[in-house]
Every structure is written in C-alpha cells, then in structure tokens.
C-alpha cells in the first residue's frame with residue numbers, strides 16, 4: 001500500500017494545463033508543480049502565460065509556457081509535442097481553458113455560440129485526444145481532468161452557449177472515460193461553482209459597485225458554505241484526480257461548489 005506522501009507525489013510526471021495563465025488554471029498549475037510535476041502553461045495569452053511560468057520557476061518549480069488556442073486541433077497536437085520535447089513525456093492533462101460569455105437565448109449570435117462551443121467543448125475533446133495519443137505512444141496511461149461547471153447540471157441563466165458546452169463536457173468526460181480507461185487513462189471532470197477569478201470579475205465589469213455588491217450577495221445567499229470559492233479550491237480537487245489516490249476513479253464528475261447544487 002502506498003504511503004499518503006507517495007500517493008500525491010507527482011515527481012517525474014509531466015502535466016499540461018490549458019488556460020493556465022490566470023484564474024483557476026494558474027491555481028491548478030501551482031498545485032501540480034508543488035506536487036512535483038513539470039508543467040506546461042498553455043494559454044492563448046502568451047504574455048500572461050510567460051508571467052505565470054516565471055512565477056512557477058521563481059518558486060523552484062519546472063514550467064514552460066506554450067501559446068495555444070484551445071479551439072485549434074493543431075495547437076492541441078503542438079502542446080502535447082512540446083511537453084515531450086521540453087520535459088520528455090506526458091502524464092497529465094487538465095482541460096481548463098474556457099469562456100463564459102453572457103448571452104440570453106433571444107440574443108444569442110451564431111459567432112458567440114460557435115466560439116463558446118469551439119473553446120469549451122471541441123477544445124476539451126481534441127486536447128484529450130492529442131494527450132491520450134501521446135500517452136499511448138509513450139506506452140503508459142495517464143490522467144485527464146476536464147473543468148466543467150455546475151452550469152452543466154443547472155443553468156444559471158443568460159449563459160445559453162456556456163451551459164450547453166459544459167453539459168457537453170460532462171458527457172464527453174464519461175464517453176472518454178469509457179474509451180480511454182482500458183488504455184490506463186483515467187478521465188474525470190470537476191464542476192466548480194462560483195470561483196473568484198479575473199474572468200468571473202470581468203463578467204461584472206459593466207455594473208456599478210452597488211450592482212456588483214447586490215449580485216455578489218445574491219450569489220453567496222445560494223451557497224450553503226456562505227462564501228465564493230478560490231482557484232485553489234478547484235486546484236486541490238484536480239491534484240486529487242491527477243494523483244495515484246484516484247487510480248480507481250474514472251468517468252466521475254466531482255462537484256466543487258460550496259454546496260450550491262444542493263442549496
């Protein structure tokens with residue numbers, strides 16, 4: 001039986017985190033690196049990705065930034081190849097990159113719909129495919145963790161494309177688990193609730209301070225633990241699913257929402 005320290009030790013493992021420049025992705029990159037993994041900080045925003053990589057390196061961790069658009073199949077392949085070129089292998093993929101444009105059903109545009117589905121759902125599929133192919137070619141399994149959302153179970157409202165994309169990520173996670181688990185690749189998802197991030201704050205940017213306070217109060221009143229989450233709340237759950245402690249878990253959706261869905 002492995003000791004607890006061994007279960008969570010990711011030394012020698014190589015991980016890709018998409019959308020890792022800031023927010024939840026950055027929190028995930030930090031925890032995986034702290035556990036010993038070499039981390040590819042993949043993000044469309046290369047300047048911010050470089051900054052995050054520098055922070056990781058300054059803390060003594062191994063990291064490399066890659067400019068990658070989650071919606072591009074060729075960027076998925078490039079990112080998996082970079083992991084092998086720079087760190088020699090690939091064991092963990094965290095599909096975190098995502099956008100959440102506010103758009104009610106009657107105002108949804110084709111371009112917003114296509115972009116949201118392309119980044120959140122198609123991106124999750126093809127980054128998983130590229131990573132799984134690389135893991136198989138290296139002759140071992142691995143761990144894939146997809147960041148879904150409570151919106152995949154329960155629509156917040158005015159987030160039509162987002163809700164559909166995250167519902168898709170939840171079923172995609174189960175389908176990938178069925179296909180890839182016989183190859184030793186566990187595929188799971190996390191469904192976060194309200195997490196304070198740059199992206200979540202930007203969603204409130206058109207509002208006055210008073211409106212922001214009212215909306216925040218309303219959100220918090222729906223969360224049984226009484227406060228919003230931080231990126232690290234999601235990162236700790238990712239660390240678990242990426243570790244040997246979760247070797248017998250695949251096709252699961254772990255809700256990290258302070259009780260919102262049962263509230």
Ligand SMILES: NC(=O)c1ccc[n+]([C@@H]2O[C@H](COP(=O)([O-])OP(=O)(O)OC[C@H]3O[C@@H](n4cnc5c(N)ncnc54)[C@H](O)[C@@H]3O)[C@@H](O)[C@H]2O)c1
Pocket residue numbers: 018019020021022023024025042043044045048068069070071096097098099100119147148149150191192193194195196197198199200
């Ligand atoms: N913040 C929340 O409350 C919350 C709740 C549930 C789920 N999530 C999910 O968590 C994930 C991260 O959310 P966040 O709040 O940290 O977002 P964020 O906007 O704060 O950060 C997102 C990161 O993804 C990058 N990104 C955006 N588009 C990209 C693309 N096409 N390719 C590569 N990178 C791209 C951004 O540059 C940024 O670094 C998303 O999938 C989101 O849907 C967030």
